[in-house]
Amino acid sequence: xxxxxxxxxxxxxxKAEHFYTEILGFVKKHDVPxxxxxxxxTVVSPEEPGGTELLLEPAGHPAVKPYRDALVRDGIxxxxxxxxxxxxxxxxxxxxxxxxxxxxxxxGPVTTAVFDDTCGxxxxxxxxxQ
Amino acid sequence: MADDLFKALADRTRRTIMDELAxxxxxxxxxxxxxxxxxxxxxxxxxxxxxxxxxxxxxxxxETRREGRYKYHDLDxxxxxxxxxxxxxxxxxxxxxxxx
Numbered sequence: 001x002x003x004x005x006x007x008x009x010x011x012x013x014x015k016a017e018h019f020y021t022e023i024l025g026f027v028k029k030h031d032v033p034x035x036x037x038x039x040x041x042t043v044v045s046p047e048e049p050g051g052t053e054l055l056l057e058p059a060g061h062p063a064v065k066p067y068r069d070a071l072v073r074d075g076i077x078x079x080x081x082x083x084x085x086x087x088x089x090x091x092x093x094x095x096x097x098x099x100x101x102x103x104x105x106x107x108g109p110v111t112t113a114v115f116d117d118t119c120g121x122x123x124x125x126x127x128x129x130q
Numbered sequence: 131m132a133d134d135l136f137k138a139l140a141d142r143t144r145r146t147i148m149d150e151l152a153x154x155x156x157x158x159x160x161x162x163x164x165x166x167x168x169x170x171x172x173x174x175x176x177x178x179x180x181x182x183x184x185x186x187x188x189x190x191x192x193e194t195r196r197e198g199r200y201k202y203h204d205l206d207x208x209x210x211x212x213x214x215x216x217x218x219x220x221x222x223x224x225x226x227x228x229x230x
Contacts, residue, residue: 018220069199071202072199072200073199074158074159074160074176074201075157075158075159075160075161075200075201076158076159076160077160089150100157101155101160101161101200102158102160102161102164103154105154105161105164105165107164107165107168107169108169109169113166116156116159116199121155122160
């Protein structure tokens, strides 16, 4: 068994496509129309085109909003991405107008930061020792 | 008020939370929990941390603010002046009634 795909809910798939590709730098892998409005929209890291796909899933279910609102209020991220330098990535993203709820924080061997993906989620970036 | 203050200060975890908030103001619950577990090796549940924060807030040592969808915690050291005022820096104009 392996983790092939994981998903996060997004308020607006077009906005999410922009943020996850243009701002974060992922590349689109699949984009298939589903019904009238929704799409099967996935992105992958350019560093790992055959790696785990992230599905940007429409947040239409009524349970999604209260669930995400409660997590966002407490600053809890819904996904974590690995970067080689959290501080450099923080500077790059702040320059692109991204809002962080937690600035880079060194905690022993791990450095983390948390930002808002503009689609309803908080995302953590982290570096870990090799 | 004084009882709330001394009760809040009487717990090691709450003092650690204050140390961390002194280092950086404006932390989410998630950041406070991360600091306690990663920097201090404290395996406390998020709920327990929330309860500690509520005690600190009741004592006026922590203030919370909503900013858009996020909730941040700030340290407020003003209540600590009660301690210095009471024992360390008596008012030179004369004795005053003490808080019981």
